Amino acid sequence: MSRLALPYVDRIWHASGTLELDEALSPQDAFARLDPLLRAPGTSYAVAGDTLTYSKTNPAAQDKLATFTSGTLRIENQPNGIARLVFRVRSTALLLCFLAPLLFLGFAQVGAAINAWEASAEAADKDKSADKDKDKNRPKAALHPIDKFLGAPAPEDPDAKKKDKADKKEKIPTTPAYVLAGLFLVIWMVGRALEPWLLKRALRAALAAPAGAIGSDAAPAAGQGPGPQPETC
Amino acid sequence: MAGVQVGKRIIGAEAPVIVGWENIGRVEGGPFKRFFFTWFQPAVLFGLIAFWYYAPNEWALASIGIAIGLGFKVLLLGLEWVNPRYRSWQLTWKEFATDVFYVGLGYTLVRMMGTYLGDDVMIGAVQDAFAWEKFSWFTGLPLLVQALAISMIFDFGQYWMHRGMHNWYPLWLTHAPHHYITQLNINKGAVGNPVELFLIGLGVGGFFDFLPRAFLIAGAIGMSVATYQHINVRFNTPRWWRFIFNTVEHHSVHHSRDYEATRSNYSGTWIIWDRIFGTCVDGEAELLGQEGGRRMDIGETMVYPFREGYRTTRAWLRRKLRLPEAPGAAVQPEPAE
Numbered sequence A: 001m002s003r004l005a006l007p008y009v010d011r012i013w014h015a016s017g018t019l020e021l022d023e024a025l026s027p028q029d030a031f032a033r034l035d036p037l038l039r040a041p042g043t044s045y046a047v048a049g050d051t052l053t054y055s056k057t058n059p060a061a062q063d064k065l066a067t068f069t070s071g072t073l074r075i076e077n078q079p080n081g082i083a084r085l086v087f088r089v090r091s092t093a094l095l096l097c098f099l100a101p102l103l104f105l106g107f108a109q110v111g112a113a114i115n116a117w118e119a120s121a122e123a124a125d126k127d128k129s130a131d132k133d134k135d136k137n138r139p140k141a142a143l144h145p146i147d148k149f150l151g152a153p154a155p156e157d158p159d160a161k162k163k164d165k166a167d168k169k170e171k172i173p174t175t176p177a178y179v180l181a182g183l184f185l186v187i188w189m190v191g192r193a194l195e196p197w198l199l200k201r202a203l204r205a206a207l208a209a210p211a212g213a214i215g216s217d218a219a220p221a222a223g224q225g226p227g228p229q230p231e232t233c
Numbered sequence B: 001m002a003g004v005q006v007g008k009r010i011i012g013a014e015a016p017v018i019v020g021w022e023n024i025g026r027v028e029g030g031p032f033k034r035f036f037f038t039w040f041q042p043a044v045l046f047g048l049i050a051f052w053y054y055a056p057n058e059w060a061l062a063s064i065g066i067a068i069g070l071g072f073k074v075l076l077l078g079l080e081w082v083n084p085r086y087r088s089w090q091l092t093w094k095e096f097a098t099d100v101f102y103v104g105l106g107y108t109l110v111r112m113m114g115t116y117l118g119d120d121v122m123i124g125a126v127q128d129a130f131a132w133e134k135f136s137w138f139t140g141l142p143l144l145v146q147a148l149a150i151s152m153i154f155d156f157g158q159y160w161m162h163r164g165m166h167n168w169y170p171l172w173l174t175h176a177p178h179h180y181i182t183q184l185n186i187n188k189g190a191v192g193n194p195v196e197l198f199l200i201g202l203g204v205g206g207f208f209d210f211l212p213r214a215f216l217i218a219g220a221i222g223m224s225v226a227t228y229q230h231i232n233v234r235f236n237t238p239r240w241w242r243f244i245f246n247t248v249e250h251h252s253v254h255h256s257r258d259y260e261a262t263r264s265n266y267s268g269t270w271i272i273w274d275r276i277f278g279t280c281v282d283g284e285a286e287l288l289g290q291e292g293g294r295r296m297d298i299g300e301t302m303v304y305p306f307r308e309g310y311r312t313t314r315a316w317l318r319r320k321l322r323l324p325e326a327p328g329a330a331v332q333p334e335p336a337e
Helices: A027-038 A092-124 A126-132 A145-150 A158-165 A175-208 B031-054 B062-082 B093-107 B109-117 B119-130 B143-165 B169-180 B194-200 B212-230 B239-244 B248-254 B272-277 B298-320
Strands: A014-020 A043-048 A051-056 A070-077 A083-090 B004-006 B009-011
Touching: A014 A175, A027 A043, A027 A051, A027 A070, A027 A175, A083 A175, A092 A175, A092 B093, A092 B109, A175 B093, B031 B062, B031 B143, B031 B212, B062 B212, B093 B109, B093 B194, B109 B194, B143 B169, B143 B194, B143 B212, B143 B272, B169 B194, B169 B298, B194 B298, B212 B248, B239 B272
Parallel strands: none
Antiparallel strands: A014 A083, A043 A051, A051 A070, A070 A083, B004 B009
16 A cells, blocks of 8 residues: 655654764664664664664653654665764654644634623523622722731722623633643744754764763663663663 | 651652751852852842832732733743752753743643632631621731741641642542652642642632732742742752741652652741641751652643543542452552552
């Protein structure tokens, strides 16, 4: 079955790129250098020839590959003798982040529907609610003498304030939901640009170091020794 | 691990916890940096109290309070970057996006729940049932006394709700996901199941009448103290501050992987409630979480209380009906593992 090609859609949660290596490394040597990076809880990987395929299940917060939970890393030897790493990785986090605005727009719509329903119920019940107004003719609160002496502004007349309240107010504010929808779009854009760059940096650092020299700079987890230990590897 | 005896309990037997203030790290760097991170917290607290005390009525609005709160969080995110308490808690893009999702639920879904089920609704129902008016004599007190009363009454309720969550299994099920966070950052207070976020927001303050300005000052106290619970910033917290107020040091102990340590420091703002009720442990922890630091993802956080509640009920029924245990069914005998 041929794979549906949706390059622009794919880019929402896929990242790919190449990394020129400083030296000629065989796939085995390169993957040996990447091994410490992939020795993290919840990570499994397999090597077949020049390609490494990895997968992560709920990686730890400080896992350097936490955003990209699966992917392939391939070592290609170029005609000039220098090897390069070709990566193609996938991120569920980026996809969910891209879709999150829809959820918050949904919340906004639910809020708007509730507000419309409340407004119609309130209009039908107007006389009753007027009788039930507990704030009616509330006495104006006075400041304590100490506060007067210290110069705090006097409280407002609650009856005057009530007039201002007349033209408000949504029962469920919808603005936060719209703001959050926009915020998630921004977070996705930042992540889509930043995370592949950080991935490339982590891969470059791992490949530049001799095998076994790279570890996480995070604190060792309880139950682990001084270095990272894989759960499944 | 031997642990340290605190009262009748051994703290730090299961995971490392620093008990006492003597071995807590200090801010490192030049004199300006040390000065800044020593006096930042008190300066913000007293500055905000003064602002709300003297702000003209046109400024003394909840919307301005919310705007200040958001700006303050952005500033604190910057401080986390500049002077982290632990590198192992460094904020990543994925952690930030996850945290914002929970913050977003707080502003939308949890707020919707609160509109129809929240404390205002419950208190209104009680007041209607007993024909009670609000206790209004508080409005005659000095503003700062009112503000302290609001803050302490709310925190008192939060203390017992939180303590209840650690001691009563049905409540623990709602709170447990929050204890799966493996690092502290400024928005981590919002991480958890929405049912818990709704419950922890309940208060009894609605029974009392206070001046609106007192509410704003109380909000400023909460913002400029309780916000630091989940922050990844190294401060030289003044001695008097950490005696009265909750700090990230206290709260990191509460979130540690040590079971006994999690059963301490329940308050949100006033650690003196813990001191009064014997649950305070002064100290700090770096290794946080449950099940050896397993990170709980959003999907599991949403279903955890219901899934575990269902499993526990099923196991209980099987025992009652003398049916064989379902394969793989394990019931937590008590909260917090």
